[in-house]
Each structure stands twice: as C-alpha cells, then as structure tokens.
Amino acid sequence: MHIYLPIAEMSANVLLFLGMGAAVGFLSGLFGVGGGFLMTPLLIFSGIPSAVAVGTGAAQIVASSVSGAIAQWRRNNVDIKMGVVLLAGGIVGSVIGVKMVRILRLAGQFDLFVALAYVTFLGVIGALMLIESLNAIQSARSGQPRAARRSGQHNWVHKLPLKMRFHRSKLYISAIPPMMIGAFVGFLGAIMGAGGGFIMVPAMIYLLRVPTNVVVGTSLFQIVFVAAVTTVMQSTENYSVDIVLALILIVSGVIGAQYGAAAGARLKGEQLRLLLAALVLLVCARIAWDLVTTPPELFSITTTLGAQL
C-alpha cells in the first residue's frame, strides 16, 4: 500500500513508515525518551529529504509529548514558571534554528550540518550513558551502594544575576541558565528534528538541580510548546512539514510507545540505559560512517529552493 506524500513529493510505502513509527515509538516508550533523535535519521535513511524529515519530526514530537505532558500536568509535576522561562529561551532558539536551516539549505550544507550535529550529540550522550550504566551495573553487582547525589551544593550557576524563585522546584536561581538551556534545546530541535529531552533532562538535573519529580513534566511541557512553534516556523520558512507523513508516524508511534512502556516496566533501569546507550551509539556510528567513507556518487543535485509552485 503506497501513499503519495504531498510535501516530500514521493510515493511512500505506508506499511514501512507505520512500522518505522511503531518501532521508534516502542523504543521511546521503552526508554522513556522522545524518539525524535532516532526518527529523523531513520527518515533520512529511507529517502525522505532531510529538511522534510526535520520539519515533519517537529510535528511528530508535538503528538508524542502532548499526552505525556497532560498526564504530568494532572499529577502537578509541572513547574509552570520554570517551564515558561525555558519556553521563552526555547522559542528564541527555535527561531534561530529554523532560519539557520534555511541558510544552510541554500548553501547546500544542511545535510552535513545535521549529520555532524547528530554524530556529536549522539556520540557524547551515548558514551556518557554507556559509562554511567556500566558503572551502575558494576556497583550493583559488587553490592556497594551508589554514592548519593549531594543536594544543596552550589555551583557557578547560582552566582548569576536575575534571580527568580521557582516554588514548585524549590529553587531560587538566576533565570539565565534555564533560558540558555531552553534556547539551546530549541535550536537543536529546529535543526535536528528532535525534542531535545535527552539534553534537557540531564541539564535540568545536573546544572539547575531541579527535583527529579518535576523534571520530566516540566521538560515535556516545554517540549510540546517549542515543538509546536518549530512546526509552524518550519512550515512558514522552509515549507517542510509533511502532515501526511507526520500522521502516519504519529498514529503508529503513539501506539508503539504504549507497548514499549509496558515492556520497559519489566526491565531494570541500568539495563535499559545500557541498551539505550548502545542504540544511540549505533545510530551515531551509522551517520558517521556515511561522513567518512568515500561516497559512491560525489555529485548531488538539488532543485533550487522556491522553484516550485
């Protein structure tokens, strides 16, 4: 069964993309991550133009995080004030990112930039997770208790001006770091077609020291809105949101995520993180491989932007 994608301008096998959405959804449910960072490379590998993959990814993130965000909201796990500060930064980052996509597309360097961004972030995060989960498994085996995280420790983050009180997070910190983190994640979301939860969550925990029970809800709250803004911007600037493709991925992805979450409940946290680290490094290696090996065709052609219509 094939369907013609109006923006990607190609006929796509619906079953292939349903399967892809379900697989990524399953993994994202299993590991509790957004899955955008897996979906975008997969879409590019399967022949979707990278700009369309990134634009459509933003719409898919809206869908995959909205139900989670609402659930967290109901449980009062969202620090709205923190979320709004992150969001303000996120929108700025997203605006810059979408403009940058346009500039890079015109210069013919977008594919390279996406690939480099993925290799860098997946490489660093995958390696960190691998080390952390291996250490955790080792210490669990040897029976030693893990060093408890020291709370209340102050770092450079606490010395910045513009201090604000975040009641829900029980924090009194400067608004600058959350803004910066939001902007950075928004920028990456626009360029990489990923929600950026995999950067946001560690940054909030380790840099801002937001309590873990609020982290997930607040980051989901921010991601929904930033992804929504990014979707609109990608539509107006790059005409690269394929709603038909997005719907195929959303429907299968959301259902896959539910089964993934059910499966994830049966695995241990350290094992899960080890598996996720391996997966992240695998995707990273695959993208890096294409960058360093001699391509079979050195030439490429692109229809000049805006030539259609």
Add this chain to the structure above:
Amino acid sequence: MRLRAHRCWSVLLLAAVTAAWAPAGGDTRAQDAVEPEAELPDWGEPLRKRTQRSKRRAEPRAPAPQPARRSERGAERAGAEPAKEAVEADVSSRNIAITSAFTGTEVVVFGSVVNSRQPSAEAGYYDVIVVLEGMATPLTARRKSNVAGLWVNTQAFAFESVPSYYAIASTRPIEEIAEPALLARHAIGHDYARLAPSAHSVMESQPGELQNYKDAVIRIKQRDGLYIKRDYAVIFIGKSLFRASISLPANVPVGPLTARVYLLREGELLSTFQSRVRLERSGVELWLYQAAMRHPLYYGLAAVLVAALAGLIASMPFRRKPPA
C-alpha cells in the same frame, strides 16, 4: 467493559482517518476522455507548422505510391513527387492526476505516418523517436570532496534550467538513426537535453567543469529513474501505426510534460509532432500542497493541531488510572 468499547472506537476512527487518503485518489484517467479539447488550445500542434504547410501546398496531392526502393527516390523527387510523409500522434492520457494513490503511471504515445510508404510493420523503413520531457527547472549540482576526513560539498554549479524528466524511446538506438548534429539541434537524447548552465557558474568555474557537472546531472537523473532511454521501444503495428509506452515513475516532478515525436528516414528528419501532457496534483494532494505553499502559517497551525489531536486520540485507548 467501558474501556474496551472506548478502545475499539478510537482504533476504528484512526483506521478511518488513515484509510481516507487512499479512496480519495484512485485512477482519474477516466476523466481524460471527457476533458474538453478546448482547454488545450495548443494541442497537437506540429513543431514546424509554417514550413510544413508551405511544402504541402506546393506538392501535388497524389495517391500514396508503392514503397519505393532507395534508387528510385531521386527520380521521384525530380519528377512527379509523391505526397510527403508526415507524422501525427497523441498520448494515452493528456491529464495525469497525482493523487494520494499515485505510484507512477504509463503514458502511451501513439501515432501514425501519413502517406506511409512502408510495406509492413517489420520493414524498418522509418525511424520514430518519441521524447517525453518534463518542465525546465533551475537546479544546483554540488560536488563533495574530502575535507579533513569528512566528505563535504565543496563546489557548486548552478543550472538555470534542466528538464526535470526526460524519457526517450525509439525504433532503434538514436545514434544509429541520426547524426549527432541533428540530435543536438532538436535536443534528442540525454546527452543533448537542454541543460542550460547559469552564466555566473560558467564564469566562475574551470573550462572543463561544465561537462563534468552536466554528466553528473544526467547520471543522477538516470539513477533516480527520471531520465529514461529505451531503444527499440517504439513499435510499428501496421505500415503506418506506431506506439511507444513510457513510464512515469512515482518520483516524477509535478508539472507539464511535452511529448515530441520525430519521424526520420535514413538520418533525415521528415516530420515532427508535439503534444502536451498535464501532470497535476489533484484532490487531497492538491489541497494540502496549496495550503502548505500559499498559506504556510495556517498550514503550520493546522499541522500542530492535527498532530496534537492525533497524539491524544491515539493514546486514549491506553489511558489508565495513574498507579497508586
């Protein structure tokens, strides 16, 4: 019980939403027959109308003679010249709709040789070349080179116009049919397709570069199935009737196509004919595409809304009470 009914309902709804695209498409070739001809004023216009007309007027209307041998042709020209051959052609579908079910299609170009002197379909007396060409579009070709271990686009070359699609079918390989000069003059064959480089790129690049980039564009288009060459694909069915089937792949760029038919005899061009094929989005495809291109803001907002709703609906059947 209530939960299960709820789940069934939502799954059904989703299935309906996804399935709704497929029937919206369908084969619209049936519409072709009822399409009024008045909509295509340029339809069936011979390429060199004026010269052909004047020639025809000058020639006496004689009954089609028996197929002549080569040696007799000179004599015929000098004396009572027989009616000159001309080619008339048409395409199987003048309007091709790109719907959500579009997976490529076949276009049959058929025609006949007026005043054919060919004794039979197998005689090989005439050569016919059929070219189906897409819209001329601007394009940029880029070349990668190794920069510090990474393969990076380093050089670019802009073309002002390149046929987005170029299919050629002939009775035998075109190199055997006609001289390169004639092929080049009429842009017959991939090597002679009208690839117009931008003046800026020509000025900035090395002398030999243009050919490299042209070759690359043709090679990539061939790899993508957009430049097609089929020798022996034009088949004579009778002494004057011929046909050629040309495939339009699913990735064919949307836009009008031009079909050109060339009738040749021993390397000499006898007659040409041109007609058009419309290749347009229709139905949901057209609606979505126009929305995305003309009203990108509303399209983007709608995309967010649809995505959020789809996410909520798809997760509804799975919603449980939060664990205690």
